[in-house]
Amino acid sequence: DAGITQSPRHKVTETGTPVTLRCHQTENHRYMYWYRQDPGHGLRLIHYSYGVKDTDKGEVSDGYSVSRSKTEDFLLTLESATSSQTSVYFCAISESRGSSGNTDTQYFGPGTRLTVL
Amino acid sequence: AQKVTQAQTEISVVEKEDVTLDCVYETRDTTYYLFWYKQPPSGELVFLIRRNSFDEQNEISGRYSWNFQKSTSSFNFTITASQVVDSAVYFCALSGGSGTYKYIFGTGTRLKVLA
Numbered sequence: 001d002a003g004i005t006q007s008p009r010h011k012v013t014e015t016g017t018p019v020t021l022r023c024h025q026t027e028n029h030r031y032m033y034w035y036r037q038d039p040g041h042g043l044r045l046i047h048y049s050y051g052v053k054d055t056d057k058g059e060v061s062d063g064y065s066v067s068r069s070k071t072e073d074f075l076l077t078l079e080s081a082t083s084s085q086t087s088v089y090f091c092a093i094s095e096s097r098g099s100s101g102n103t104d105t106q107y108f109g110p111g112t113r114l115t116v117l
Numbered sequence: 118a119q120k121v122t123q124a125q126t127e128i129s130v131v132e133k134e135d136v137t138l139d140c141v142y143e144t145r146d147t148t149y150y151l152f153w154y155k156q157p158p159s160g161e162l163v164f165l166i167r168r169n170s171f172d173e174q175n176e177i178s179g180r181y182s183w184n185f186q187k188s189t190s191s192f193n194f195t196i197t198a199s200q201v202v203d204s205a206v207y208f209c210a211l212s213g214g215s216g217t218y219k220y221i222f223g224t225g226t227r228l229k230v231l232a
Contacts, residue, residue, distance in 0.1 A: 042208060042222035108162035
């Protein structure tokens with residue numbers, strides 16, 4: 001199993017409060033991702049990182065920011081949580097791209113269930 | 118634009134029945150990758166298989182098999198002799214090969230295997 005942990009695993013917060021979710025990997029993989037999972041939508045990419053301090057937006061990035069100051073840690077921040085951000089958040093990692101440029105498999109962390117009241 | 122469709126929202130079968138989960142994709146990339154993941158009731162996402170667009174060979178792994186057909190843009194997943202432990206949500210995903218690492222997921226199919 002890929003060494004990926006997420007913290008916290010569960011969180012309940014109130015609308016308007018800031019929230020930070022942490023993803024930690026022990027695999028030294030270059031690429032890290034944050035997804036949210038909602039009924040009827042599958043998983044949708046929020047942000048991803050292709051190296052330390054290198055990040056980019058996914059399809060549902062509004063209201064979220066990320067930071068990656070170390071290879072092993074990728075933080076997701078909700079600056080001012082809203083009820084629409086109630087979801088299960090998954091972190092994923094993948095290895096470097098490889099010489100042939102192929103997309104490598106993403107491996108997922110255990111998820112964080114966030115409830116915004 | 119890329120898209121993955123899993124039209125079957127939920128399927129129920131009786132143990133030992135065979136079941137096929139459908140996945141239809143859309144992409145303009147000539148190189149792309151297809152994936153299946155399993156999400157059991159415990160909630161984690163488990164990688165099952167990856168297939169690239171140049172390899173249309175079907176794959177079998179124990180009771181699991183995958184049928185990739187570019188002509189119909191489908192990557193279907195069959196479980197033979199289903200078991201209660203196969204009960205889960207199964208996701209199909211697509212990734213382009215030309216400089217993107219972004220996966221597009223289908224909405225998932227919930228499989229219930231009844232004893």
